[in-house]
Amino acid sequence: MAGDPNAEARQSIENAKDLVVDSLAETMDLYGITRSAGTLYGTMYFEGDMTLDEMREELGMSKPSMSTGVKKLQEFNVVKKTFRRGQRKHTYVAERDFFRFFSNFFSHKWEREVHLNLESIREAQQQVNEVLNDEAIDEDVKKEAEEMHQILEDSKPYYYWLNRLAAMVRSGEIFDVIPFEKPNSERDT
Amino acid sequence: MAGDPNAEARQSIENAKDLVVDSLAETMDLYGITRSAGTLYGTMYFEGDMTLDEMREELGMSKPSMSTGVKKLQEFNVVKKTFRRGQRKHTYVAERDFFRFFSNFFSHKWEREVHLNLESIREAQQQVNEVLNDEAIDEDVKKEAEEMHQILEDSKPYYYWLNRLAAMVRSGEIFDVIPFEKPNSERDT
DNA sequence: CAAAACGTTAAATAACTTTTTAACAAAATA
DNA sequence: TATTTTGTTAAAAAGTTATTTAACGTTTTG
Numbered sequence: 001m002a003g004d005p006n007a008e009a010r011q012s013i014e015n016a017k018d019l020v021v022d023s024l025a026e027t028m029d030l031y032g033i034t035r036s037a038g039t040l041y042g043t044m045y046f047e048g049d050m051t052l053d054e055m056r057e058e059l060g061m062s063k064p065s066m067s068t069g070v071k072k073l074q075e076f077n078v079v080k081k082t083f084r085r086g087q088r089k090h091t092y093v094a095e096r097d098f099f100r101f102f103s104n105f106f107s108h109k110w111e112r113e114v115h116l117n118l119e120s121i122r123e124a125q126q127q128v129n130e131v132l133n134d135e136a137i138d139e140d141v142k143k144e145a146e147e148m149h150q151i152l153e154d155s156k157p158y159y160y161w162l163n164r165l166a167a168m169v170r171s172g173e174i175f176d177v178i179p180f181e182k183p184n185s186e187r188d189t
Numbered sequence: 190m191a192g193d194p195n196a197e198a199r200q201s202i203e204n205a206k207d208l209v210v211d212s213l214a215e216t217m218d219l220y221g222i223t224r225s226a227g228t229l230y231g232t233m234y235f236e237g238d239m240t241l242d243e244m245r246e247e248l249g250m251s252k253p254s255m256s257t258g259v260k261k262l263q264e265f266n267v268v269k270k271t272f273r274r275g276q277r278k279h280t281y282v283a284e285r286d287f288f289r290f291f292s293n294f295f296s297h298k299w300e301r302e303v304h305l306n307l308e309s310i311r312e313a314q315q316q317v318n319e320v321l322n323d324e325a326i327d328e329d330v331k332k333e334a335e336e337m338h339q340i341l342e343d344s345k346p347y348y349y350w351l352n353r354l355a356a357m358v359r360s361g362e363i364f365d366v367i368p369f370e371k372p373n374s375e376r377d378t
Numbered sequence: 379c380a381a382a383a384c385g386t387t388a389a390a391t392a393a394c395t396t397t398t399t400a401a402c403a404a405a406a407t408a
Numbered sequence: 409t410a411t412t413t414t415g416t417t418a419a420a421a422a423g424t425t426a427t428t429t430a431a432c433g434t435t436t437t438g
Contacts, residue, residue, distance in 0.1 A: 005325040012320050013334055016313035022311035027302045032221030036426075046340065052385075064427050067386060088436070089384070096349035099215065113216045120212035124205035131201050136194040145202055151235065152209065158287035161369035168367065177366045178357065180350035225396075241415075251398050254415065277406070278414070383436075393426070402417075408410090 003180045007081035017046055020072045025058060032103070033076065036061075049082045051089040077104035099180065107170035119151045121159075200318035206235055220294070222265065225250075228259045230267060233283035238271045240278040288369065296359035303352045310341045310348075 014052050024045065025038030033041075044050055050058070056068040070092050073079035084091045095101045131137055131145040152179055168174040199291040213234065214227030222230075230246055233239055244255040259281050260269035267290050273280045284290045295370070320326055320334040 004329050005323065006330050009320040009323065009326045009334070010329045012316050013330075013337055016316040019316075020306070020311045027305055030221060030298050030301060033218060033371070034426075037310070045338075047212050063384090064386075064429090068426090071386095081247060098344055104345070109219050112219060116212045116216055117209070120208045124208045127201050127208075129204040131198040134194065134198065137198045138195050141195050141198045141202075142348070145198070148205060149201055149234075154279045155287055157370050158291070161367070162291070164368055166412060168343045178354055180348070223396080250416090251415070253399090254397060257396090260416095379438100381436100381438085384434085385432105386434095387430105387432075389428100389430080390421100393424105394409105395422100395424075397422070399420080399422075400418085401434095402415105403412105403428080406411100406413075 021046070031109075033072075036065070037069050037072050040066070041073055041094055044079065044092065045096060049084060049091040049093040051087070051091050053089065077108060099175070103172065103174075104171050107166045110162050110166035110169075114159045114166065118156070118159050121155065123154055124150055197299040210235070220298075222261075225254070225314060226258045226261050229255070230262055230283050233268065233281065234285060238282040240276070240280050242278065266297060288364070292358050292361065292363075295357045299351050299355035299358075303348045303355065307345070307348050310344065314338055314341055 021039060021042030024042040025035050028038035028041065029143075031033050039061065040055060043055065047054070047058065052063055052066045052070070055061075055070075056063050059066070070079055073094070074081075078095045079147065080093050080095070082091045082093045128145040128149050132142060132149070155176075165174075168177070198220065210231030211230060213231040214224050217227035218224050218231065219354065228242060229248065236243070241252055241255045241259070243253050244250075244259075248255070262283070263270075263281075268281050269283045269284070271280045271282045276341055317334045317338050321331060321338070326334075332351065354363075357366070
């Protein structure tokens with residue numbers, strides 16, 4: 001047993017890193033990001049900017065996997081392409097500021113939720129309105145349409161609210177109303 | 190063509206409902222809820238309380254599917270078991286208030302995120318501390334450990350902040366700082 | 379300008395999840 | 409207490425998503 005202490009120490013550090021990468025990936029899994037994309041993010045989080053080949057090496061996966069993984073993470077705005085001078089290969093960097101991660105990720109999702117549902121509500125209400133305006137329809141059917149219309153109408157305030165929340169989160173205004181304790185070091189824009 | 194106007198009207202209403210159910214399901218898909226569970230939620234949202242058999246009938250799926258689907262939705266706190274008197278079968282009801290849906294869903298997720306990651310950070314820091322406290326370790330390895338420790342330390346303020354946000358959302362305090370416009374009708378506790 | 383390197387796309391395979399059918403256990407009723 | 413009904417669990421089937429290998433087009437460099 002007991003080989004080189006430095007080698008063991010490095011192993012410990014790698015181990016600690018894996019521990020956090022795993023829980024990061026599990027966290028992201030909660031929000032619908034696949035585990036492998038989460039693991040990729042976690043790895044990039046610790047390594048700083050990486051090329052696809054470095055990712056492949058680190059994770060032991062294929063290059064196309066890395067390519068699609070990075071692309072997916074870019075969609076969520078949590079990974080960006082970077083320029084590393086004197087480097088032919090493209091490099092990518094993970095968003096290291098979790099506050100910004102949160103902002104990018106959730107504002108994006110919430111905006112999409114609002115848009116998607118308000119649009120379908122608009123269409124749906126239009127359809128039931130046609131029923132309501134039709135003379136030839138019986139009262140009981142109209143009542144059904146009326147109820148439907150009302151349920152949809154009642155849900156709108158939620159989407160308006162969510163839209164405001166998304167805007168506040170995207171702009172960073174949310175940190176005015178719910179401040180965070182600064183760490184000892186800086187936090188730039 | 191042009192059959193019974195009432196039948197056509199009912200069809201229109203069903204159509205409108207499906208439209209909204211679909212976008213609701215797509216929305217939930219954004220947050221890692223499977224589409225079929227989302228569809229189930231949407232259906233319950235419109236129908237009010239339902240038995241498993243009613244769900245099966247409405248969605249044309251098997252009963253075990255409904256059972257597991259309901260269970261999953263219960264985990265997210267967006268469906269509850271109800272008591273319908275004179276009814277032997279169990280009935281379930283979907284959370285109709287989207288504000289409460291939001292509160293239940295996201296506070297649950299965020300609390301889990303905080304717990305999971307703070308725990309792994311604690312363990313990871315413990316491991317790197319052992320390296321830092323070991324006399325036999327070279328400076329360059331210690332420096333690596335130091336960096337690791339710092340990265341983890343710097344991430345903590347985010348989790349503390351998220352924890353406060355989760356608490357505010359769970360308690361409803363969030364609606365004091367970001368109010369919503371009431372619809373014309375009531376909004377009870 | 380030719381050869382190599384890089385990243386992406388396409389097709390095939392593998393892994394995983396969802397869904398169903400079937401069997402089972404628990405509860406209620408007669 | 410026996411029979412029926414209800415809900416869940418287990419195993420099989422189907423469907424979907426992730427991953428890889430292979431091929432392609434583009435860019436770079438010698």
